[in-house]
Amino acid sequence: MRLVRYRHDGKPWLGSLVRDYIVPLNAIANYFPTMLSLIEGGPVALEMAHELTAKGADAVAYDTASLLCPVERPGKFLAIGMNYQKHIAEAEKLGVPPPVNQAWFNKQSSCVAAPYAAIDPGPSVALDYEVELAVVIGRPGRSIAKEQAANHVFGYTVTNDVSARDWQAHSPTVTVSKSFDTFGPLGPCIVTRDEIPDPHNLRLKSVVNGEVRQDGNTGDMLYSIWDQIAYLSAGMTLETGDVLATGTPSGVGIGQNPPVFLKSGDRVRCEIEKIGFIENVIK
Known part of the structure; x- marks a missing residue:
């Protein structure tokens, strides 16, 4: 997967980059609201993200998205x-x-x-x-x-x-x-x-x-x-x-x-x- 953070409606969202569009992962935001929590979620989190990516709902064009740093604030x-x-x-x-x-x-x-x-x-x-x-x-x-x-x-x-x-x-x-x-x-x-x-x-x-x-x-x-x-x-x-x-x-x-x-x-x-x-x- 190719995971991104981007700004939407003034808030940071997680998304999955597929070719030239981004599939929002906000449907699992209650479980994994940040990139760090998604990484910590391990295989379970990635499987949920894969399922959302496959559905491709509410995709946004990559060139219209305001991308953020994918790792918001690394510990090291x-x-x-x-x-x-x-x-x-x-x-x-x-x-x-x-x-x-x-x-x-x-x-x-x-x-x-x-x-x-x-x-x-x-x-x-x-x-x-x-x-x-x-x-x-x-x-x-x-x-x-x-x-x-x-x-x-x-x-x-x-x-x-x-x-x-x-x-x-x-x-x-x-x-x-x-x-x-x-x-x-x-x-x-x-x-x-x-x-x-x-x-x-x-x-x-x-x-x-x-x-x-x-x-x-x-x-x-x-x-x-x-x-x-x-x-x-x-x-x-x-x-x-x-x-x-x-x-x-x-x-x-x-x-x-x-x-x-x-x-x-x-x-x-x-x-x-x-x-x-x-x-x-x-x-």
Whole structure:
């Protein structure tokens, strides 16, 4: 399934995206009023959503819907740095040594934004883009074995790990520079795990004003999604609705020669095969 949140009559609704229209899931809203509750509902909730989707009642055109962030406020929004082989090589040219292990950081949950919302650079004058495959956790767990990691994934979505490179230089940690309001657009939908049996063979691209900047494949990851889940859960509980951004391929703005940063009016499109795209204009 392809699950969305959208605004209707001034209220957030859940829906199922089918080709170019959205089937409302409001008939099960008494049981599952939010995306988090739907995810927590497990197979029972998904079966009810499937039945409504098959009926297709009261469908609305996708291009007329006002989409919201599919995960309203994740409990944890974690992201891994330098996890694509070519991005590591790109960073090394800038004098950034490769990490000796998985290098995770926290994006504050207040940074999430709708898939087509404007991005506010705030005080940054060196704004950059990073297309990433994001994992939405379904079943919670701690000390999850790599071989069992897939069972804890609910689905996948697209994110842009927007980064203030000038603020990134202020500190050895990147949490602030990657957590400005609107620096975590997600969407357009959550594609459930069953529809993407191999998340390690997906093409992902970022396009700025019609120009392709990043064009990679999730198969270039240094640490697989299963490695990531096992590593994180070794010491912390991954909870339902947590979001994991799994790394970005080469081609980021700071890696250009000379560096090319985003400016007001630029349109950034991040897309991933089998999921869709998000597109955001810089304020």
